Amino acid sequence: MMFSPRLFRPSMLLAALALIALIVPTWLPSPARALDDETGTDQVIDNSQADFASGVFQRTVVSAAPSSPTNPDVVGAIELAPVGALNRNNWTTSAAALPQALSDAPVVALGRYLFVIGGATSPIANEENRSSYIYRGVVNQATGGFETHAPVAPGNDSFTAISIPAVDPGSECDTPLAARSRAGAVAVPATTGTNLGYLFIVGGSMYDQDCATYDFSTNIVQRATVDANGNIISSGWSAPSSWRFPTLDDSGSIITATDSPDLRGVQNVQLVHIRTSAGNDYIYAIGGLSIAPSQFLREDVYPYVFYTKVGANGNLVHPTGASTQTVWQRLADLPFPLHSGTAIAAYATSGSSQNAAIFLLGGCTDVECNTLNTSVYRADVNPTTGALTWTNQVARVGNSTQVINIQGRQGVTGLSFNNRLYYVTGSTATGSPGASGATATIPVAIYGDDFLLEDLTGSGTYVVGTNEVSDYVLPLPNKRLNAAVAIVPAVPPDNATTQVNAAWVYVVGGSNETNQPTDTIFFGGVGGANESTGTNRASEGWYYSQPFEVLTSGETSRLLAIKWLTDLNRPPSNPEADIRLQFRAVVTSGTCRESDFDPSMAPTNPSRWRDLDSDTSSQLRSQHGLNIIRLIDAFPTEEIQATCMQYRAQFIQDPGDRTFSPKLYYVAVEKVVAAKPDILIDTFDVTTNSGSFANISLTLRNLRRNSLAATRSVEAASGGGSFFVDLCIKRRTNPSTPELTAVPAPNPSAGSSATPSCATVSAQVPKHTLVPGATYTIPLSAWVNSQTNQSADWSTIFGEPGTYDIGIVVDYNVMAGEDAEGRSNNRGENVSPPNGIIRTVTIIAPPSPEPENPKVFVPVVFR
Secondary structure, three states: OOEOOOOOOOOOEEOOOOOOOOOOOOOOOOOOOOOOOOOOEEEEEEOOHHHHHOOEEEOEEEEOOOOOOOOOOOOOEEEEOEOOOEOHHHEEEOOOOOOOOEEOOOEEEEOOEEEEEOOEOOOOOOOOOEOOEEEEEEEOOOOOOEOOOOOOOOOOOOEEEEEOOOEOOOOOOOOOEOOOEOOEEEEEEOOOOOOOEEEEEEOOEEOOOOOOOOOEEOOOEEEEEEOOOOOEOHHHOEOOHHHOOOOEOOOOOEOOOOOOOOOOOOEOOEEEEEEOOOOOEEEEEEOOEEEOOOOOOOEEEOOOEEEEEEOOOOOEEOOOOOOOOOOOEEEOOOOOOOEOOEEEEEEEEEOOEEEEEEEEEOOEOOOOOOOEOOEOEEEEEOOOOOOEEEEOOOEEEOOEEEOOEOOOOEOOEEEEEOOEEEEEOOEOOOOOOOHHHEEOOOOEEEEOOOOOEOOOOOOOOOOEOOOOOOOOOOOOOOOEEOOEEEEEEOOOOOOOOOOOOOEEEEEEOOEOOOOOEEOOEEEEEEOEOOOEOOOOEOOEEEEEOOOEEOOEOOEOEEEEEEEEEEEOOOOOOOOOOEEEEEEEEEOOOOOOOHHHOOOOOOOOOOOOOEEOOOOOOOOOOOOOEEEEEEHHHHOOOOOOEEOEEEEEEEEEOOOOOOOOOOEEEEEEEEEEEOOEOOEEEEEEEEEEEOOEEEEEEEEEEEOEOOEOOOEOOHHHHHOOOEEEEEEEEEEOOOOOOOOOOOOOOOOOOOOOOOOOOOOOEEEEEEHHHOOOOOEEEOOHHHOEEOOOOOEOOHHHHOOOOEEEEEEEEEOOOOOOOOOHHHHOOOOOOOOOOOOOOEEEEEEOEOOOOOOOOOOOEEOOOEO
């Protein structure tokens, strides 16, 4: 073992040390905090385009800036999103094609896997021309292309074919069927277990020559289970009768009799999945078309809205628990019937609230699509119950709201990303099939944190990109209706210096202008600075980083500073452009995810969002260039510890110049190991025997804040060797007047060889003995004379009768790795008074030290 060099000659130390006692039965009171700043190491959180692309965008984009970064910065930034029509140069035709031409085939994505479900192989009615397969493709998230493999029929080199199990299609047919088109489908990521998630297929159009003369709608609701590798598990299919799509009786109640001849199916339903901030997964079936050839009312367009809940195991359950016979609950109807439109899940975070809504666009209000829906409706989702509140006041105008219209389209699809709504292809023609009106455009709109659509031009234009001549996105001469769309996160290459994207959007299959199904796939990048052709920027936006680990040497960190680099060289036309940074931190047990943070904004919540202000001379929060906030200055009463951290940045610009955007180049955190040694004086007594000095009982304990997790071993914090304990012993001249009124506090500037001026005896404590929670008792024989370094001569020290004052200082040289809080109790019990604890003892006879057990001594080894 190693000992301190403060002693100048070898001395003897008891080798048979008192063993470690772990945790005291009754916790001592927590010490008062005395924070000090430290110098730590920087962990750069987000810097490259790949780093930033992993976050969540709200009207912001990743960009390839700056062009010539200075270390530690690299190419990569976040800035406000440009607004305008999509940039067609970002779109291309995929080299991959579907194994067969398909229209009306829904497509969903889980992770990097695309699933194309069923579909029609020809436009001819009343024929067996529907696919009974799910085609699975694997996306290369760096390039947006599809991975290839040896082809296996009926799949091809890009798509694997998985057969859909045949089940009873409902009252229109008694033959189990699998093939369908015009179904609704959603993907629900798993929340527990090792599976990736679930695919839910609702309704669809079916035909079988053995049981029907006409196409009919099915009420099948079927689930497939997808494992972690994107494979559909053969045993993971399920379609219980209680999941069947609901039919209403004459009183408006759901028919629960499984053999009722009145049961109907649905197709062209607007189906959408919402995961709420309360952790609930809901599936909403909105409107739809029902074709039942065997019933009197053969064709009907629904205004109904139903919803169900996805349980943790992937099973559907009734959302309110009111029924075991059906998993569906009816909500308030739409103001009009609707089919062949699109319902888009939208998410936004406002303050500490994460909210969800559904936008309903396009579609037909009658069976033959003679009237197209041009209104825009939004439903706000209750995160706890899943209930919907509908409104058509969807656009912002000044401080108010208004109704807006959108170009009517049938066979349209859509999605949301980065607070943008993408209204994808479809037909602007009325009538069925409407192929002559097929489009190549993808109009876009932008919504704020309150889900209100923004005026994109300042002249009342809320949707842009509808002009088929100037705004087309699909490569010419392609136009589509009844296509499907899906989005997959991009994973850009590290340190890319050219512009990257945050996600890939895929437009799959669909019919062309002659109503023929196609096998083509178009894809484009979104979430990058070149996504749009517009030069104006969003007036405001947010960027949310992913939660990220902030461990130091594998342990909990104390956060010392937040640092961020900006481009805020504000032009005169935009003097109020700014970036407002906030962060939150939490200590977890091995996880780092959104749900680990308490969303409460209460000042007592340690994982709340905290504001950072680097420009205290103005109302702005960030300065141009490097911003550094020392957390001890910003939050002087808090020691912020973390294993997991997240930041968010709000980007603001002056509405007078919407062409400028502030840029965030990187974010870093300075940190040290949070756990520290805290050496408490567990026992400190001077005992006598018949008036003679007998012993000094001194036991130290390493325990910080009554928590083993907050305590670090002394050796880990400060290296091997030992540290000193000094006793100051003074005999009173006047027995009633204290001779020793104070002992010196630990002195970080003292140096390793310094001795307190009042020290009488000293002892060394081996650092390795004080692991978290451990105690160490100093043997009486371990004390040496502080001046001569000879073994303590108690006969000399206490040889003269009288009253003695004895004070203590632990680690005067600050060699044990404690911080200011830990050192605050090093002169007595927890917590030391300003002058330390002074013990008083009266001696009337020569010393008679208590006998000790046999000891083995070893020589001092110098460092």
